[in-house]
Amino acid sequence: MTDHTYDGPADPLRRRLLKAGAVAASLSALPGAMVIAQAQASFDWKRFKGQKIEILLVKSPRGDLLTKYHKEFEDLTGIEVGSEMVPEQQQRQKAVIEFNSGNPSFDVIALSYHVQKRQFAKNNWLTDLRPYINDKAMAAPDLDFGDFAKGGLNYAVEADGRVMSLPLNLDPWVVYWNKELFAAKGVAYPKSFAEMVDAAMKLNDPAKGISGFVGRGLKNANVPVWTSFLLGYGGAFTDAKGKLLTDSPEAIEAARMYQTLLAKAGPQGVAGFNWNEAQSLFLQGKAAMWLDGIGFAQPLEDPTKSRIVGKVGYGVMPPGPKAQVSALFGDGEGISTYSKKKGPAWFYLQWASNKANQTRMLQAAAGAPVRNSAYAAAQASSDFKAPKEWVECMLKSAAIAQPGLPVIAPVTEFRDVFGVALTNMINGADPAAELKRATAEFQPVLDKSEKA
């Protein structure tokens, strides 16, 4: 069977998207495709029977889960799946090198939006999925964009309306808080940034080895902690012309908050903490608040690892002076632009993001699914162990989520340069001076990458 190519006249969906020319329009248009898809009497999953596709996944619980159920996809479609799972860092290197070669070994690739979205889009490494979404014969009935969280679709859709991937997993940042420590000092969960700082200072008790706040201080890893505050202060990463706004008054205020929380209410040595050090401190009941991605409920509620089972509060990021925002990270899957088997690859994408797989992801605590229906489905199951408060926190956070890092190609350099500045602040450097230096250092890198 030949593969689909879509260079013909613009279809109705594409026309609508082109007309609107904006993400918002494309998001509202996508559910329309669902109506078309659902109108089909029966969907032919077997149309690419006998073909073989290659998948490049990231070694993670999500990668493991998909791999475990590949046989189900093969039975459903008759398409053979060859898959490779590579650790995150190496997968990113492999992607760059293989795409540059012009002949990558994979048809489908898993991507981390916060690192790879702009890089892939800028180089046109992924296939626009709109023609497939709009094709009655190609979009499965299960593909319901109304069921996908807005934050995930924001990541999947480019500013010009192209849909380059299907999102699978969301990682909004939340505040884990120790209810016992809060109650002991009569402190309530903060309702603003000011209250958050107050609570951290009140709960900080170095004599008892208790920190009021813990989070990432290690360079590179620490940047989302600062951006979580930056977004609440109403700050942004760049203006419309690509000029960095990372030394704006909002950015400096956010950095001061970061400095106060980590240096004054944080544990000794926090400048070298990544999430694992922060987690181990919080697990031991030695920290009152911990700001990080939402994926840590499982260890926190595991009695063999945690001393605070049942005492953990899952808090939505408190509102900042200008906005209430949860910094968002996420991942999805796209089809290589060089793939010669885009049809079968598209079938794989639909299967990977279907309701059953999304529900499994939640049940296995392998991530936070992008499809809202997965939460209700998982909670209905008797073996679902995540606390109800966690699910509510996830849904509320996803609704107020914005990308936690700028969508730019040199995002790793951004994290490195600003990460060093933030670590220096924990060790006493002036936030305004550090941000000014980092912004001056990074602006040429950004300019160069956009010109390239």
Place this chain on the structure above:
Amino acid sequence: MTSATGAPARPGFLARRHRSYYFFALPALVVVGAVIIFPWLFTVWMSAFDWKIGSVAHFVGLDNYVGLATNQRFIESIVHTFYFTALAVVVPLVLGLIAALIFHRRFPFRGLLRGIFTMPMMATPVAVALVWTMMFHPQQGVLNYLLSLVGLPPSLWVYSPTWVIPSLVLVEIWHWTPLVMLIVLGGLAALPTEPYESARLDGASEWQLFRYITLPLVAPFLVVAAVIRTIDALKAFDTIYVISQGGPGTASETINLYLYLQAFAFYNVGNASAVVVVFFAIILALALLLLYVRERAKWT
């Protein structure tokens, strides 16, 4: 032309023989050319380009080198590399020598204890680094607990910009002192006994025996250990990357870590190539110095 013995001469025989030898050396030359010389020349060539993977390369001549010479972070990484290397060579040498002198003497369970002492060497560096990371944790690590047992205040270990490099060296010491011990122990076993007997007859003290006989005789072995340790310490990457990732901030960023960032995190291939060339020059200079010291330390 005839030879003195009257046998007929075979003009060009030697030359022909050499030619056939060249033929046999060819495969090795091809391999060396392909895996060492070509990549090296290509690296030098790339270092003259401003090239980020995914973009077009521009020839910039020596700009990358000029950039490095004025790059504070790169210069600091050289300082960190030398600081780390100096500590990671000298301390294991001293401790390894002491350990070798102890294990050279006869005492009960010597073999067993020597075996136990060499065990760290067999551990995988990344696994070792992960275990030490947990031990270094300022609140929950066992090291601060041990300090508290003897009444010492807690340390921040690798979480302090000041102490991160000495703490990383601690891991190197634990891991590689046994290697130095084994090399020196081999040297001690090979020493002649006569100089000791005559020195004892002359009334030399234990310290004098060590200072004027053992140390000079074992010096060549110490130099070998120093060369191996220097190479190991200069190329150290896994331990530092796993434990501190070059942090806090850039406090433990060595040339290798800086290079890794440039090449594999930022994909700045041109700049990374220039870093490699500078690093190679530094290693070459150190190797020449060590060769000179080795010549000086030979038994005469």
